[in-house]
Amino acid sequence: MVLRLVGGVRTGEDSEDLRAFLRTLEGSAEVHETALLACGNHGDERPTWTYIEADPATGVARRRCLQCAANVWVLDSEGRWTFPRMWSCGTCGQSIAEVAAGLAMPDGEHVEWVVLGARCVDCGRVDGLTDMVLPGTPLREVLDAL
Ligand SMILES: [Zn+2]
Numbered sequence: 001m002v003l004r005l006v007g008g009v010r011t012g013e014d015s016e017d018l019r020a021f022l023r024t025l026e027g028s029a030e031v032h033e034t035a036l037l038a039c040g041n042h043g044d045e046r047p048t049w050t051y052i053e054a055d056p057a058t059g060v061a062r063r064r065c066l067q068c069a070a071n072v073w074v075l076d077s078e079g080r081w082t083f084p085r086m087w088s089c090g091t092c093g094q095s096i097a098e099v100a101a102g103l104a105m106p107d108g109e110h111v112e113w114v115v116l117g118a119r120c121v122d123c124g125r126v127d128g129l130t131d132m133v134l135p136g137t138p139l140r141e142v143l144d145a146l
Pocket residue numbers: 039040041042047065066067068069070
């Protein structure tokens with residue numbers, strides 16, 4: 001784990017560090033699983049560079065693949081969409097990120113809480129984006145809807 005805190009800003013070197021960040025969020029529920037989100041439109045390639053719009057107040061998010069511009073609403077965000085601004089890095093202004101999800105599964109099988117975080121592909125800054133409470137939902141189902 002290479003998370004560093006520089007002037008109040010946390011940075012990570014790679015997506016593993018982003019996942020570690022989600023496991024160590026202050027005041028959050030315990031995170032049991034993490035998943036790096038990727039576009040499924042490219043066969044085995046699964047590119048992770050994305051734009052992300054997220055609303056921390058309402059728990060909605062949508063990501064857009066950098067390569068193919070396909071939009072994916074996270075979970076049930078489409079029906080509750082609030083048109084949040086696109087994320088951009090508070091340090092360097094880059095709006096391309098890697099996005100990962102941290103999942104709380106108190107019973108080991110059902111996801112009850114999801115938190116999303118982003119890592120700037122330029123400077124490595126990591127930010128929390130939003131979080132969502134779910135009725136206990138099977139892990140597979142949640143992973144397919146992120
Ligand atoms: Zn794509």
